[in-house]
Amino acid sequence: MAIDRFGRNIHYLRISLTDHCNLRCIYCMPEDMTFRPNSELMQDDEILLFTRLFASLGFDKIRLTGGEPTVRAHVVDIVRGIASTPGIRSVSMTTNGMLLSRLAGPLAEAGLQRVNVSIDTLNPHKFKRLTRWGKFEDVWSGIQAAEEAGLTPIKLNAVVVKGYNEEDVVDLARLTLEHPWQMRFIEMMPFAEATDIQTQQVVTAAQIKERIEAAIGPLEVANNGRLDGEARLFRIPGAQGDVGFISSVTMPFCASCTRARLTADGVLRMCLLREKEIDLLSPLRAGASLDDLRQLILEAVWFKPWGHGLAEGAIPLNRAMNQIGG
Ligand code: SAM
Ligand code: SF4
Numbered sequence: 001m002a003i004d005r006f007g008r009n010i011h012y013l014r015i016s017l018t019d020h021c022n023l024r025c026i027y028c029m030p031e032d033m034t035f036r037p038n039s040e041l042m043q044d045d046e047i048l049l050f051t052r053l054f055a056s057l058g059f060d061k062i063r064l065t066g067g068e069p070t071v072r073a074h075v076v077d078i079v080r081g082i083a084s085t086p087g088i089r090s091v092s093m094t095t096n097g098m099l100l101s102r103l104a105g106p107l108a109e110a111g112l113q114r115v116n117v118s119i120d121t122l123n124p125h126k127f128k129r130l131t132r133w134g135k136f137e138d139v140w141s142g143i144q145a146a147e148e149a150g151l152t153p154i155k156l157n158a159v160v161v162k163g164y165n166e167e168d169v170v171d172l173a174r175l176t177l178e179h180p181w182q183m184r185f186i187e188m189m190p191f192a193e194a195t196d197i198q199t200q201q202v203v204t205a206a207q208i209k210e211r212i213e214a215a216i217g218p219l220e221v222a223n224n225g226r227l228d229g230e231a232r233l234f235r236i237p238g239a240q241g242d243v244g245f246i247s248s249v250t251m252p253f254c255a256s257c258t259r260a261r262l263t264a265d266g267v268l269r270m271c272l273l274r275e276k277e278i279d280l281l282s283p284l285r286a287g288a289s290l291d292d293l294r295q296l297i298l299e300a301v302w303f304k305p306w307g308h309g310l311a312e313g314a315i316p317l318n319r320a321m322n323q324i325g326g
Contacts, residue, residue: 001057002057002297002301003301003302004303005303006306008258008304009058009258010260010270011058011060011061011258012061012063012258012259013051013054013059013061013063013261014062014064014259014260014261014262014325015050015062015063015064015261016064016066016067016262016263017047017065017066017069017075018035018041018066018068018071019066019067019263019264019323020035020066020071020072021066021096021322022071022096022099022133023098023131023133023134024132025120025130025131025134026132026161026164027161027188027198028194028320029193029320029322033322036264036265041264041266042264042265042266042281044074044077046281046284047078048082048085049284050280050284051088052085053290053293053297055087055088056294057294057301059087059260060087062082062090062092064078064079064082064091064093064112065094066094066095067322069093069094069095070095070096070100070103076103076107076110077110079091079093079111079112080110082111083111084111091111091113092112092113092114092115092116093107093112093114093115094115094116094157095117095118095142096134096139097115097117097139097146098138100139100141101145104149104151105148105149107149107151108149112151114152114154114155115151115154116155116184117139117142117143117154118157118159119140119156119172120159120161121136121158121168122168122175123168124137126165130161130164130165153180153181153182154180154181154182155181155184156172156184157186158172158183158186159188160186160187160208161188162200162202162203163201164201166207166208166211169185169211169212170211170212170215170216173212173216173243174216175241176235176240176241176243177238177239177240178240179241180240180241182233182243183242184231184243184245185205185244185246187202188201188203189248189249189272189273189310189321191315191319191321192317192318192319192320193321194321195315195317202249204249204250205246205247205250209234209245212243216236217236217237219234219243220236220237221234222234222235223242227253228242231246232245248308252310254306254307254308255307259272260304261324262280263319263324263325264323266279266280267279268280269324270300270303271304271305272308272316272326273308273309273310274305274309274316275317276305277318278300280293280297283296
């Protein structure tokens with residue numbers, strides 16, 4: 001088991017398969033973003049080796065992210081390898097959904113269990129404005145394909161940005177009336193590359209909830225008030241699905257965090273919003289033994305920061321969001 005010095009059992013690894021992406025969301029990266037060459041990214045066998053290593057330390061839950069994980073070559077085979085690793089019980093993915101129409105079936109067949117799909121608005125024009133390159137219809141059909149393939153329960157993520165989509169939260173929340181989906185609203189967080197918009201156009205979870213309740217009426221507490229991962233869950237009375245709020249900025253959930261993140265270039269990051277990182281890929285390529293790597297991981301886990309420092313103005317600037325994975 002990997003335990004940190006505060007007694008948290010760290011068993012959930014988010015692996016970024018690539019920093020590359022087929023969209024350019026305004027809250028994530030600039031339009032002229034440059035990406036790492038593939039040789040600097042973990043190769044397929046390196047991803048599977050790290051998965052086995054983390055599994056041997058008690059990690060049992062993997063989420064694949066990016067950049068956009070579905071643009072990674074051999075993504076289906078990588079999922080198959082991870083899903084068949086002894087000790088791994090849960091394999092999910094966070095995706096922009098653009099390629100799911102084609103990939104949902106093969107990914108499910110390879111062992112993927114669930115997807116979170118990012119969808120910030122139901123308005124195709126606003127969708128384009130937020131993602132710069134995205135086509136709403138592609139994502140919408142991707143969500144249907146995911147549901148048909150059994151990648152359920154479907155969770156949808158919307159980052160809410162002042163001046164872009166704060167009015168759209170009501171229509172997004174209404175999706176849960178007819179679909180057994182979890183619609184989660186995320187407070188925008190600041191990272192390198194897009195900090196102006198990220199700090200100045202935040203809409204808080206409280207403001208989002210207020211807007212939804214003004215239009216639809218009071219939300220009921222769901223999940224007995226317990227967090228579902230990082231989301232606080234509510235329900236529109238009579239709805240099939242839930243509405244969730246991820247308030248990393250105004251109400252952090254650090255105390256219950258059980259996560260570590262492995263970036264696409266093989267660096268372990270123990271807090272999304274802290275700059276400290278531990279390189280695992282360079283030692284692996286330099287010939288470190290599996291035991292050496294296990295020691296590096298256990299030490300990194302032990303020193304996992306208690307929480308982030310956004311409230312004190314500590315903004316992590318060494319990586320943009322697509323280079324960490326969310
Ligand atoms: N490309 C995939 C996607 O968009 O779902 C996976 C990677 S993306 C970095 C992971 C999640 O982070 C997405 O739900 C995205 O909306 C969210 N995200 C990106 N930039 C963010 C920011 N500045 N603050 C909060 N969430 C952000
Ligand atoms: Fe790409 Fe996801 Fe970042 Fe949007 S949020 S640019 S889809 S990595």
